[in-house]
C-alpha cells in the first residue's frame with residue numbers, strides 16, 4: 167500500500183437533477199467514462215463517490231494513486247461529492263449538497279482516519295488551486311462545524327454493534343451451559359479472552375463515544 171496522509175474532497179460539478187433516477191454505481195460509471203474515454207486516463211480519478219442520498223461507492227482502488235488534484239495525488243485519497251454545479255469557494259456545504267452527503271462524508275472521513283491513522287489532513291481541491299471552486303465550500307471550515315453529528319453517528323454505530331453482540335452472546339451462553347466440568351471452565355476462559363480482545367480492538371471508538379456523550 168502506498169503512503170496515505172491526506173483526504174482531498176471534490177465535487178462532480180453536476181446539477182442536482184443529473185441522473186437523479188440512477189443509483190451511485192451508474193453515476194460512478196458515467197464519471198469513469200468521462201475520465202477514461204474522454205480524458206484518456208486509465209481509470210476513474212476518484213477513490214470514493216458520495217451520492218445526493220448519502221450512498222457511497224468505491225472508484226479507483228486505494229492502492230493506486232488517484233487523478234484528482236494536480237501535484238497532490240501520490241499520498242492522498244480523492245472523494246467526489248455528486249453535485250456542486252455552479253458552486254463557489256465560500257458557499258455553505260448545504261447550499262450545494264444535502265444533509266445525507268454531510269453525514270456520509272463525515273462517516274467516510276472518520277472510517278478512513280481509523281483505517282489510516284497516518285491521515286493528518288483533510289482538504290478541498292480549492293485549497294490547491296485558486297482557479298477552482300471545487301468542491302464548492304471550504305473543507306476546513308466545514309470540518310470545524312457540526313461536531314455533534316459525528317458523535318451521534320459513532321454512538322449509533324456502537325448501539326448497533328452492542329445489539330448484535332448481545333444476540334450472539336445469548337447464543338454462545340446457551341451452548342456453554344450445555345457443557346460440564348473442565349469443558350465449561352475452558353469455554354468460559356475462552357469467552358473472557360474474546361471479550362477482552364474485542365474491547366481492546368474497539369477502544370478508540372469507545373473513547374470517542376465517551377467523549378461525545380459526556
Ligand SMILES: [Zn+2]
Pocket residue numbers: 175176177234291300301
Ligand atoms: Zn476537484
